[in-house]
Amino acid sequence: MSAPSPVNGLCEAIGNTPLIRLPKLSAAVGSDLYGKAEFLNPGGSVKDRAALGIILDAEERGLLAPGGTVVEGSAGNTGIGLTVVALARGYRTVVVVPDSQSEEKIALLRHLGAEVRLVPPAPFREPGNYNKVAARLASEIPGAYYANQFDNPANAAFHQRTTGPELWEQTGGGITAFATAIGTGGTLKGVSLALKERNPDVRVYCADPMGAAMWSWFTHGHTDFDDGDSIAEGIGQGRVTVNVEGTPVDGAVRVPDRILIEIVYHLLREEGLYLGTSCGINVAGAVRAALDLGPGQQVATILCDRADRYASRISNPEWLAAENLTPEGWSAERIVEEVARLD
Numbered sequence: 001m002s003a004p005s006p007v008n009g010l011c012e013a014i015g016n017t018p019l020i021r022l023p024k025l026s027a028a029v030g031s032d033l034y035g036k037a038e039f040l041n042p043g044g045s046v047k048d049r050a051a052l053g054i055i056l057d058a059e060e061r062g063l064l065a066p067g068g069t070v071v072e073g074s075a076g077n078t079g080i081g082l083t084v085v086a087l088a089r090g091y092r093t094v095v096v097v098p099d100s101q102s103e104e105k106i107a108l109l110r111h112l113g114a115e116v117r118l119v120p121p122a123p124f125r126e127p128g129n130y131n132k133v134a135a136r137l138a139s140e141i142p143g144a145y146y147a148n149q150f151d152n153p154a155n156a157a158f159h160q161r162t163t164g165p166e167l168w169e170q171t172g173g174g175i176t177a178f179a180t181a182i183g184t185g186g187t188l189k190g191v192s193l194a195l196k197e198r199n200p201d202v203r204v205y206c207a208d209p210m211g212a213a214m215w216s217w218f219t220h221g222h223t224d225f226d227d228g229d230s231i232a233e234g235i236g237q238g239r240v241t242v243n244v245e246g247t248p249v250d251g252a253v254r255v256p257d258r259i260l261i262e263i264v265y266h267l268l269r270e271e272g273l274y275l276g277t278s279c280g281i282n283v284a285g286a287v288r289a290a291l292d293l294g295p296g297q298q299v300a301t302i303l304c305d306r307a308d309r310y311a312s313r314i315s316n317p318e319w320l321a322a323e324n325l326t327p328e329g330w331s332a333e334r335i336v337e338e339v340a341r342l343d
Contacts (some may be wrong), residue, residue: 010088014041014048015162019170019300024270025287028332030295033286035303036167039275043084044077045305046163050186051081053158054147055089064145066090072147073097073134075183075234076105077305082147083114094141096134101233104309124239151242155186156193163187164194167300173198177299179205179285181235181278182214185244187302192248203293206252207285207301209260212236214244218252231257231323232277233310251292253342255284257325263335264307264314265327276305277314287339 007013017040022033038046058064070086071094072079079095086093095109099118109116117137122128131150138146149155167175178195180188192204208215210228214237217223226238237244260280267273267283279302286301293299313319320326330338 010042011052011085014043014052014085016166017041019167020273020303022267022271022283024266024332025283025335028336029287029290031290031293031297031299033283033290034171034298034300035273035279035283035286036163036300037303039303039306041081043081044309045081046187046302047077047081047183048085049081049158049162050078050149050155050184051085051147053161054149054152054154055082055085055091057152057154057157058145058147059089064091065143067143068092069094069141069144070147071096071134071138071141071144072149073129073131074149076101076109076309077234078147078149078184079109079114080105080112083109083112087113094134094137094144096130096137098130102310103312105233108309149186149243150184153242155184156190156243159187159190160194161190164191167191168195168198171298171300174298175199175202175300176297177203177205177286177289177293178301179207179282179289179299180302181207181209181232181281181285182212182237182244183235183278185237185241185247188249189243189247196248203250203289204248205285205289206249207281207288208252208254209236209281210254210256213238215252215254217244218249228254228256230260231313231325232260232281234304235278235281251289253285253288253339255281255339255342257323259284259335259338259342261314261320261325261327262330262338266330266332266335268307269329270332273303274307275303276307276310278304284335284339284342287336288342291336291340
């Protein structure tokens, strides 16, 4: 195996992540299941890609100048990605975060040098919503740029230029399905457009946590069904963002927290992968796509980030017990059986 070539600075180290086959789940489902190791990006998550795409686009359009400020509302990972990219390119960051997010992500943002503004959780329609607060702050700070990850098309465009083509090349053009959850919608839209440009028969699945409305949108054409709740952070959209609108999706599945946790702990104990909550949702979506399409598929998903950003919760036996989510140690076969029952 040859070593990758040197890169010039942090920004060139974003992307080109490995594609990891998941042997146990692949055997259980009868297809090759792959996870794209986005947790290996410099900022530790898939959101580094959106951050770089948004900042490069703002620079090209003359909206960010040296010494400027990037302002964003973020549940954590996009704020982290924006902060490290901004540091590398000479900007400061102000990140507005719901105070319900994990203490690890908030502490990391501060350690990186971001100015963190914590606000109570509020629906998007309310002025106290973290995105609305960020937009107002950006209008008040001289030289500031509001990244607007949810409704900035540069987000999906960067995934269309990078993540999708990488998946195509890494599978030798053999990928038959792709599944991921929606935070902003940028990854799902960008990757799906890139793959379907190359092969319209590639199937695209949206994996949704309980309490989100994207399953409702893609299966019923409205966002009325958002029942339930989830421990997953950074995913679970309740509105159709610019980065969701127009996404070609062939199927959708809702994933309860019990399956999420069992997948996360299976990946840790059986595959050696220490991953965050969104990864459990995403892998469930990949399993469902493989089941729907039949044996012999090549299905890919996104391994978004590592579990250390949620350690005080999902690595905490007391917290898990309080949530009635103590892992039971499901086998790969049990996981496949349970995912097969989902709507």
